[in-house]
């Protein structure tokens with residue numbers, strides 16, 4: 017009998033993060049699994065959102081984004097990268113960077129095309145590639161600095177390669193790709209006529225003097241790069257679902273068509289509020305990064321004291337850890353133990369690899385949390401060192 021669901025949907029499983037969140041609620045744990053802030057969004061944004069609703073901005077915005085928001089995205093992009101985009105033809109506002117990625121891949125990639133993805137990768141990229149029928153080719157980022165082997169990357173490019181996905185600053189590793197690495201990727205994109213799809217959603221969350229290099233600023237790359245970003249992480253509004261794609265008109269036209277039929281548009285009043293957000297001064301961005309640095313500098317030593325080997329992130333708000341000191345052969349079993357017996361939820365490393373075996377000794381924590389929440393996690397993890405594993 018024919019399966020009641022598509023073959024496509026059978027090729028990926030539900031996110032394990034959800035299981036961790038459910039277990040966390042059951043055990044009244046501290047959730048350091050799913051990466052969203054537990055602190056408020058800036059007051060100015062909340063006021064702007066409320067004002068937009070009160071002012072009856074309640075109907076569909078223009079499908080590719082309200083004009084005011086697209087203008088603000090263009091101005092902000094110019095301010096931080098020096099690049100100029102045309103609001104009318106090169107900017108598409110979507111329901112979060114998540115939809116940007118899905119719409120971009122559906123618009124630019126045909127079934128059978130290859131898409132290169134660095135791994136460990138942000139969970140969504142695997143299913144995104146499957147949904148558009150692409151064959152993902154994975155290139156490994158290796159601890160401790162999460163660099164890649166240039167020969168391995170070069171070997172991944174073929175005549176069938178349509179696109180490469182780069183996420184910098186990176187989830188889950190906290191890696192910030194260097195200019196040299198991005199120049200190497202760019203040279204390969206030019207050589208093989210490949211599109212770079214760069215997820216730059218953590219572009220403003222950087223530590224220790226690390227700088228964010230936007231792929232589109234590199235020689236010959238503006239014409240072959242789709243840059244994705246959004247409001248979720250920079251303005252602590254992951255539930256608002258406002259993201260954007262910047263791409264040359266010939267690519268944006270296709271992305272806009274797919275976006276229109278996927279979702280029509282992002283929430284209209286929240287587009288108004290994000291327009292206000294994009295006018296924040298440099299001090300806002302500086303404080304954002306500084307607060308995250310403080311949280312990182314609290315979490316990393318705390319994890320080390322509890323027995324993890326922590327890979328110190330240079331950007332984004334995650335810490336990937338090595339759990340081999342705990343004597344578990346399975347990351348999922350260890351994550352279940354951690355949430356049930358210790359009361360802290362984290363994400364099993366295998367979720368971030370094409371071959372789960374590669375992540376069996378890894379666990380990812382996030383630190384987009386208030387200090388009290390991280391303190392509560394510290395107290396619980398303090399019990400870990402003294403306990404014998406039960407699995």
Ligand SMILES: Cc1ncc(COP(=O)(O)O)c(C=O)c1O
Pocket residue numbers: 051111112113114115138183186187215217245246247248254257258259
């Ligand atoms: C690398 C990366 N891209 C995209 C997203 C989702 O972004 P959005 O909320 O804009 O859909 C996340 C969320 O965790 C992420 O880590």
